[in-house]
Amino acid sequence: MSDTNAQSVAFVRNSEIPASPPPLGETGPVKWMRENLFSGWVNSVMTVIAFLLIARFIMGVFPWFWNGVWDASSIKDCRNIMADAGTAGSACFAVLVDRWDHLLFGFKYPATEYWRPTLAFVLLVVCAMPALFAMYLPRKLLIATALYPFVAYWLIWGGSLWVPVVILGLLAVTAAIYLFIEGLSVSLRQAVAGIVGALSGIGLGYLLYLGAQELWFISGNVSAGEGIVSTVAGFVFMIAAIFTYAFFIPMGIFVGYAIYNSYEDGGLVTIVTTLFSLYALMVYGLGPISAAINSVVPIELEAVASRDMGGYMLCMILGTVCVSLSIPLGVVLALGRQSNMPLIKGVCVVFIEFIRGVPLITLLFVANVMLAYFFPPESSIDLILRVIIMITAFSAAYIAEVIRGGLAALPKGQYEAADSLGLNYTQATRLIILPQALKISIPGIVNVAVGLFKDTTLVSVISMFDIVGMIRGPIQQSTDWISIYWEVYLFAAAVFFVVCYSISQYSQWLERQLQTGHR
Amino acid sequence: MSQISQMKVSDEVAIEINQMNKWYGSFHVLRDIDLTVNRGERIVICGPSGSGKSTLIRCINALEEHQKGTITVDGTLLSSDLKNIDTIRSEVGMCFQHFNLFPHLTILENCTLAPIWVRKTPKKEAEEIAMHFLEKVKIPEQADKYPGQLSGGQQQRVAIARSLCMKPRIMLFDEPTSALDPEMIAEVLDTMIELAEEGMTMLCVTHEMGFARKVANRVIFMDAGQIVEQNEPEQFFENPQSDRTKLFLSQILGH
Numbered sequence: 001m002s003d004t005n006a007q008s009v010a011f012v013r014n015s016e017i018p019a020s021p022p023p024l025g026e027t028g029p030v031k032w033m034r035e036n037l038f039s040g041w042v043n044s045v046m047t048v049i050a051f052l053l054i055a056r057f058i059m060g061v062f063p064w065f066w067n068g069v070w071d072a073s074s075i076k077d078c079r080n081i082m083a084d085a086g087t088a089g090s091a092c093f094a095v096l097v098d099r100w101d102h103l104l105f106g107f108k109y110p111a112t113e114y115w116r117p118t119l120a121f122v123l124l125v126v127c128a129m130p131a132l133f134a135m136y137l138p139r140k141l142l143i144a145t146a147l148y149p150f151v152a153y154w155l156i157w158g159g160s161l162w163v164p165v166v167i168l169g170l171l172a173v174t175a176a177i178y179l180f181i182e183g184l185s186v187s188l189r190q191a192v193a194g195i196v197g198a199l200s201g202i203g204l205g206y207l208l209y210l211g212a213q214e215l216w217f218i219s220g221n222v223s224a225g226e227g228i229v230s231t232v233a234g235f236v237f238m239i240a241a242i243f244t245y246a247f248f249i250p251m252g253i254f255v256g257y258a259i260y261n262s263y264e265d266g267g268l269v270t271i272v273t274t275l276f277s278l279y280a281l282m283v284y285g286l287g288p289i290s291a292a293i294n295s296v297v298p299i300e301l302e303a304v305a306s307r308d309m310g311g312y313m314l315c316m317i318l319g320t321v322c323v324s325l326s327i328p329l330g331v332v333l334a335l336g337r338q339s340n341m342p343l344i345k346g347v348c349v350v351f352i353e354f355i356r357g358v359p360l361i362t363l364l365f366v367a368n369v370m371l372a373y374f375f376p377p378e379s380s381i382d383l384i385l386r387v388i389i390m391i392t393a394f395s396a397a398y399i400a401e402v403i404r405g406g407l408a409a410l411p412k413g414q415y416e417a418a419d420s421l422g423l424n425y426t427q428a429t430r431l432i433i434l435p436q437a438l439k440i441s442i443p444g445i446v447n448v449a450v451g452l453f454k455d456t457t458l459v460s461v462i463s464m465f466d467i468v469g470m471i472r473g474p475i476q477q478s479t480d481w482i483s484i485y486w487e488v489y490l491f492a493a494a495v496f497f498v499v500c501y502s503i504s505q506y507s508q509w510l511e512r513q514l515q516t517g518h519r
Numbered sequence: 520m521s522q523i524s525q526m527k528v529s530d531e532v533a534i535e536i537n538q539m540n541k542w543y544g545s546f547h548v549l550r551d552i553d554l555t556v557n558r559g560e561r562i563v564i565c566g567p568s569g570s571g572k573s574t575l576i577r578c579i580n581a582l583e584e585h586q587k588g589t590i591t592v593d594g595t596l597l598s599s600d601l602k603n604i605d606t607i608r609s610e611v612g613m614c615f616q617h618f619n620l621f622p623h624l625t626i627l628e629n630c631t632l633a634p635i636w637v638r639k640t641p642k643k644e645a646e647e648i649a650m651h652f653l654e655k656v657k658i659p660e661q662a663d664k665y666p667g668q669l670s671g672g673q674q675q676r677v678a679i680a681r682s683l684c685m686k687p688r689i690m691l692f693d694e695p696t697s698a699l700d701p702e703m704i705a706e707v708l709d710t711m712i713e714l715a716e717e718g719m720t721m722l723c724v725t726h727e728m729g730f731a732r733k734v735a736n737r738v739i740f741m742d743a744g745q746i747v748e749q750n751e752p753e754q755f756f757e758n759p760q761s762d763r764t765k766l767f768l769s770q771i772l773g774h
């Protein structure tokens with residue numbers, strides 16, 4: 001009705017007048033400086049002091065930088081060159097040239113294969129585009145993003161091409177299983193849920209039993225002095241083992257019954273069942289199938305072991321994988337924490353609070369030493385994967401809390417409107433709640449992501465040779481570059497800054513794009 | 520227009536509420552509510568703030584759970600069984616005091632969302648339906664804007680259109696005009712009157728007494744969680760029975 005008025009009432013303007021340019025005397029650098037730098041005497045004094053400090057800083061750093069030596073074979077060589085040129089005390093960037101490959105890839109990655117991680121990095125930039133700029137690029141391109149992890153894995157670790165291909169195949173089988181269960185009638189699905197619940201309960205009990213047995217065995221083998229922690233842990237686990245051994249079958253049946261009973265629209269049960277099948281397929285199917293195909297059609301790259309990964313590449317691997325895993329996991333945890341099913345809520349709360357209460361370093365040590373015992377002994381999980389699990393768990397707990405804030409900021413009316421239209425929980429969450437909650441949470445999530453990315457350098461304390469590990473170990477302790485300091489750390493700071501600043505700029509851009517109207 | 524309130528009502532029962540009780544913790548919000556609504560009825564519910572009006576109509580689409588008694592909507596008994604609740608919600612449209620549009624979706628997307636996901640209507644068809652109802656509430660030209668760019672009255676009309684896109688058989692309104700500036704109330708009421716003329720079964724919580732006289736075939740007065748009085752609008756306004764109704768009417772009509 002207000003718009004019909006707009007046509008009939010003469011004095012109502014229905015378009016905005018464009019802003020007119022300001023008068024000339026009010027613009028220009030002089031005016032800007034007078035207003036912003038010299039608006040009063042306090043301000044003027046501060047401006048002068050600040051300029052002096054900046055000038056002093058630049059005058060100190062610039063010669064160091066400008067006279068830096070880029071071509072030398074060792075730090076001695078470097079110093080001689082500078083002494084000859086009369087610029088002693090300048091930077092010795094030659095270390096960056098000399099150890100460029102090591103800084104980027106670590107010192108064990110085969111030199112002939114550097115093209116593989118480099119290509120993986122280029123592809124990362126390309127394949128991330130469809131996801132980062134989803135609103136401007138065709139949706140079909142997301143296939144490239146989805147396939148990227150498999151390609152990158154194969155490029156960086158090498159080995160048989162059939163491993164990632166078979167993983168893809170098994171994922172497809174799992175999707176088929178999911179669709180199959182979705183299509184079952186309610187009572188059949190309930191039956192499936194019960195059986196799967198019982199099996200996974202039994203499986204869980206058995207794994208726990210094996211792990212405890214292993215720990216007990218190890219703690220029995222270490223001398224009393226250094227093994228006190230593991231002895232205690234072993235003892236605790238042994239008790240757990242005895243219990244789980246006695247009870248894993250009834251426990252499984254109990255879990256099965258609980259899942260059967262908590263059955264509502266079946267969404268949760270379907271997901272649990274599907275994940276369970278996925279786990280079983282991967283553990284028992286992947287190795288034999290891919291080996292079989294490879295023996296017929298061998299397509300292989302030189303395999304590189306996880307312990308040979310290093311340098312900035314390692315930080316990029318950990319950073320990218322952990323960020324992209326911890327956001328969805330954080331969403332799940334945040335939603336779980338809001339759930340009104342007590343079991344799910346409890347698990348999420350305990351997980352989040354426990355992880356947040358423990359320093360990341362501790363978790364990394366756990367990853368280094370202990371996590372292996374939680375998995376079946378024969379599936380020796382490699383170190384990078386263990387570290388990924390820990391960092392992901394750590395940042396997912398933080399992201400979950402950020403997202404919980406976003407969920408809490410949504411007015412109750414949004415939930416009610418979604419409910420009143422007949423949307424079910426999954427639809428309401430996916431279409432109404434999450435898009436808004438995630439949008440609110442962007443700054444917080446980015447904060448965690450940037451922190452996580454920098455925290456990947458902590459793996460140097462568990463003797464992995466990421467960029468900081470490389471600097472502290474093989475570079476600073478080599479005879480050639482002993483005690484070189486500023487140049488290498490400055491380089492490390494620079495490469496981290498580039499990535500972190502890009503993430504921050506991207507997130508600000510994204511926030512502007514998602515701005516819909518004024519509210 | 521005044522004939523609307525005399526419009527015929529079918530004998531078919533749309534909503535039947537029987538001895539329904541609800542508590543918030545230990546607070547008894549609704550007491551022994553009995554109410555039968557026939558198809559095509561237009562009911563206005565009024566009463567002092569906090570008397571349980573919102574709670575009552577929110578029980579009808581199970582936004583709130585009741586603890587005792589039965590509610591039957593369109594022949595389906597409301598229980599905590601999830602399947603029934605979703606069916607009923609897709610048959611019963613609801614408009615809220617604060618519109619509750621989805622701010623991250625355009626007007627058109629707001630209207631097509633539920634038909635596409637709940638009714639599985641193909642996208643193109645859902646858009647045609649949405650445009651049809653947006654024309655009906657007289658804002659088709661705003662289809663591509665976001666809710667935050669519309670005035671309150673326009674937003675409420677979108678909210679009505681959004682509910683209508685689900686082709687509901689019953690509409691619930693919870694004070695649809697009380698968050699609006701006076702000059703926008705009329706445009707929303709006009710839309711609701713049009714809906715009534717088409718024979719929609721409506722339950723409106725509102726204090727717009729002019730609207731009640733014109734449209735309702737029954738006015739219900741609630742106080743302290745009970746239905747105190749119900750009558751045809753003429754009778755209700757001219758000849759209120761209970762003292763509480765008289766007091767309430769004198770307060771809202773008095774000045």
Ligand SMILES: Nc1ncnc2c1ncn2[C@@H]1O[C@H](COP(=O)(O)OP(=O)(O)O)[C@@H](O)[C@H]1O
Binds near residue numbers: 568573
């Ligand atoms: N979620 C809730 N928890 C506890 N009390 C509530 C809740 N919602 C409403 N109430 C109380 O129930 C009573 C009825 O509320 P409501 O139905 O909103 O009243 P009306 O719509 O008639 O103003 C009020 O006293 C209110 O304080």
Ligand SMILES: [Mg+2]
Binds near residue numbers: 574
């Ligand atoms: Mg109310």
